[in-house]
Amino acid sequence: xxxxxxxxxxxxxxxxxxxxxxxxxxxxxxxxxxxxxxxxxxxxxxxxxxxxxxxxxxxxxxxxxxxxxxxxxxxxxxxxxxxxxxxxxxxxxxxxxxxxxxxxxxxxxxxxxxxxxxxxxxxxxxxxxxxxxxxxxxxxxxxxxxxxxxxxxxxxxxxxxxxxxxxxxxxxxxxxxxxxxxxxxxxxxxxxxxxxxxxxxxxxxxxxxxxxxxxxxxxxxxxxxxxxxxxxxxxxxxxxxxxxxxxxxxxxxxxxxxxxxxxxxxxxxxxxxxxxxxxxxxxxxxxxxxxxxxxx
Numbered sequence: 001x002x003x004x005x006x007x008x009x010x011x012x013x014x015x016x017x018x019x020x021x022x023x024x025x026x027x028x029x030x031x032x033x034x035x036x037x038x039x040x041x042x043x044x045x046x047x048x049x050x051x052x053x054x055x056x057x058x059x060x061x062x063x064x065x066x067x068x069x070x071x072x073x074x075x076x077x078x079x080x081x082x083x084x085x086x087x088x089x090x091x092x093x094x095x096x097x098x099x100x101x102x103x104x105x106x107x108x109x110x111x112x113x114x115x116x117x118x119x120x121x122x123x124x125x126x127x128x129x130x131x132x133x134x135x136x137x138x139x140x141x142x143x144x145x146x147x148x149x150x151x152x153x154x155x156x157x158x159x160x161x162x163x164x165x166x167x168x169x170x171x172x173x174x175x176x177x178x179x180x181x182x183x184x185x186x187x188x189x190x191x192x193x194x195x196x197x198x199x200x201x202x203x204x205x206x207x208x209x210x211x212x213x214x215x216x217x218x219x220x221x222x223x224x225x226x227x228x229x230x231x232x233x234x235x236x237x238x239x240x241x242x243x244x245x246x247x248x249x250x251x252x253x254x255x256x257x258x259x260x261x262x263x264x265x266x267x268x269x270x271x272x273x274x275x276x277x278x279x280x281x282x283x284x285x286x287x288x289x290x291x292x293x294x295x296x
Contacts, residue, residue: 032064032271033283034074037257039223039264040294043202045163049293054078054112054286057086057119057208057227058270061100062284068104071271071286075108078288082158083112084167085148086227087119087208090139091274094131098139102146109147116143116150117169117206119228120177121274127174151206153194165291166198168221170207177209179246185212190219197221202291210253210267211246217263223289224265231255231269231282241282255285 044051054075064070075083089101108114118126125136143150151169158165170193175183197203197220205216210226217224232241232254241254258265269285 030064031283032070032074032286034078034286034288035256035268037266037287037289038292039266039289040292041202041222041262042294042296043200043222044291044293045160045165045202046293047160047163048165048202048291051082051165051291052078052080053204053289053291054080054083055086055225055266055268055289056083056271056286057088057225057268058230058272059089059101059104060091060121060270060272060274061089061096061098062272063100064271064284068100068107071104072107074286076111078286080112080288083108083114084204084206084225085114085116086206086225086268087117088121088227088270088274089116089119090121090125092121092124092128092132093274098135098142102139102142105143105148106146114148115156115167115169115206116148117208118152118171119208120172120174123171123174155194155198165202165204167204168194168198168206170194170205170216172207172209172212176212177246182211182246182248185215187215187218190215210258210265211251213253213258213260213263213265216265217260221263224263225268225287225289226253226265227268227270229254229267229270230273231279231285233279233282235281237281255282 090098125132140150153171155166155168158167202222204223205221206225207216208228229244234242243249244251253267255267255269266287268287271284
C-alpha cells in the first residue's frame with residue numbers, strides 16, 4: 001500500500017507541532033516571573049501600610065537555577081516582610097522526596113519569617129502513611145527545625161510594635177479536590193474546621209483550592225491566597241486558563257486577582273508542575289503583594 005504524500009505531510013506537521021509545543025513548554029517552565037499586587041483595606045493598621053508579602057505555592061520540587069538560586073534571588077529583590085507558602089511544594093509520589101523544598105525553606109527561613117500551609121500533596125502524604133510511611137511527619141519536623149512556622153487549621157496573629165493582622169491556614173478535605181466534580185462547601189463546614197473568623201482584624205487566609213472563594217468570603221477573609229490550578233496549564237489570551245486539576249474546562253478562577261464582596265483573592269499560577277509538565281503562555285509565578293491602608 002502506497003501512502004499518499006499529503007498524509008506524510010500531515011504526519012510531519014503534527015510531529016513538528018508536538019516537538020515545538022514541548023520545547024516551548026520546557027522554556028516556559030523555567031521562565032520565572034514576579035507578579036505584583038496591591039491590596040487596599042481600611043482594616044490594615046498604620047504599621048502594616050506598605051507591608052510586603054511574598055506568596056509561594058505549587059513548587060512541586062522544581063528548581064530555578066542550582067539549589068533554586070534564581071528563585072531566591074527574585075524573592076530577595078521583592079524585599080518581603082514575610083513569606084507565606086500555600087502548599088504543594090512537594091510531590092506526593094513514592095519515587096520523590098522532599099529534599100528540594102526543604103532546602104529552599106531552610107535558606108529562606110535564615111532571612112525571613114516563613115509561614116507554611118499544606119496543599120493537597122502534603123495532605124496526601126499525611127493521610128497515606130501505609131504508602132508513604134512517615135515522610136510527612138519527617139518533613140514537617142524538618143521544616144520546624146529550620147525555623148519555618150508550619151500551620152494546619154489554625155489562626156495566628158502577626159504583630160508589629162503597634163498593630164497586628166491575623167493569618168489562618170485552612171486544610172481542605174480530600175473530597176474538595178476530587179476530579180470532574182466540585183462539591184459545595186457550606187460555611188458551617190469551614191467554621192467547624194477553623195472556627196469563626198477573627199472579626200474586625202485584617203485577615204489573610206491560606207486556602208490552597210480557589211474554588212471556594214464564596215465560602216472564604218462569607219467566613220470573613222479580607223485576603224485569600226490560593227494556588228492549585230497552575231494557571232490552567234495552557235493560557236489563551238482573553239480566555240484564560242484552559243483546564244484545572246479537577247478537569248474544569250476554562251475554570252472561573254485560573255490566575256490573578258478575584259473579588260467577592262470585600263474579599264480579594266490572589267490566585268498564583270504557581271511555580272512547578274507534578275504529573276503533566278505542561279505550561280504554555282503561563283509562566284511560573286512569585287506573587288509579591290503589598291498591603292495598603294485605605295484612608296476614607
